[in-house]
Amino acid sequence: QVQLVESGGDWVQPGGSLRLSCATAGFTFSNYGMGWYRQYPGEERALVATITGGNTIVTTYIDPVKGRFTISRDNEKNTVDLEMNLLKPEDTALYFCNRLVFRAPWGQGTQVTVSS
Numbered sequence: 001q002v003q004l005v006e007s008g009g010d011w012v013q014p015g016g017s018l019r020l021s022c023a024t025a026g027f028t029f030s031n032y033g034m035g036w037y038r039q040y041p042g043e044e045r046a047l048v049a050t051i052t053g054g055n056t057i058v059t060t061y062i063d064p065v066k067g068r069f070t071i072s073r074d075n076e077k078n079t080v081d082l083e084m085n086l087l088k089p090e091d092t093a094l095y096f097c098n099r100l101v102f103r104a105p106w107g108q109g110t111q112v113t114v115s116s
Contacts, residue, residue, distance in 0.1 A: 002026035002104040004097055009110030012087055020082040020110055022097030030054070030075040033100040036082045038093035039109070049082060050100060064090070087114045 008020040020036070032053045037045040049071040052058045059071050070083040080097055094109040 004104055004107035006095060006097055006107050006110040009095060009112045011113040011115070013116050014088060014114055016087050016114070017083070017085045018087065018112060020084065020095055020097075020112070022080045022082075022107070024078045024080070024097075027099075027104070029073075029078040032102075034071075034073060034080040035098060035100050036069075036071060036080070037096045037098060038091075038112075039096065040093050045096060045106075048095075051080065084112070087112075089114050 003025045005023045006020060008018060010018055012018055030053055033050060035050040036048045038048050039045040048062055048065055049069055050060045051071045051073050061069060068084065068086045071080065072083070073080045082095070084091065091112060092114050094111050096106055096109045098104055098106060
């Protein structure tokens with residue numbers, strides 16, 4: 001059974017940092033591209049960052065987070081992380097991870113709140 005468990009969300013002041021982690025199970029993690037998504041209240045989940053699977057790692061980011069967020073993966077631990085720096089109030093959202101194709105059931109997400 002495919003499982004995705006996000007963690008690491010918290011409240012931080014603007015300019016602060018957080019590291020989110022997604023633990024996965026139930027599939028061959030290294031074969032799949034992965035993404036971090038975020039959801040604002042009342043809106044659909046939106047892709048924030050992606051990282052390819054396989055031997056060649058390529059990452060992409062939406063413009064608002066470029067230079068501030070870094071996605072990475074550990075194929076030994078079956079985890080995908082999102083390092084978030086210089087956080088802004090507009091980064092406040094519920095964050096999720098998932099496969100980029102053949103999407104798995106969504107986890108519970110992890111809440112990030114950026115405010116002073």
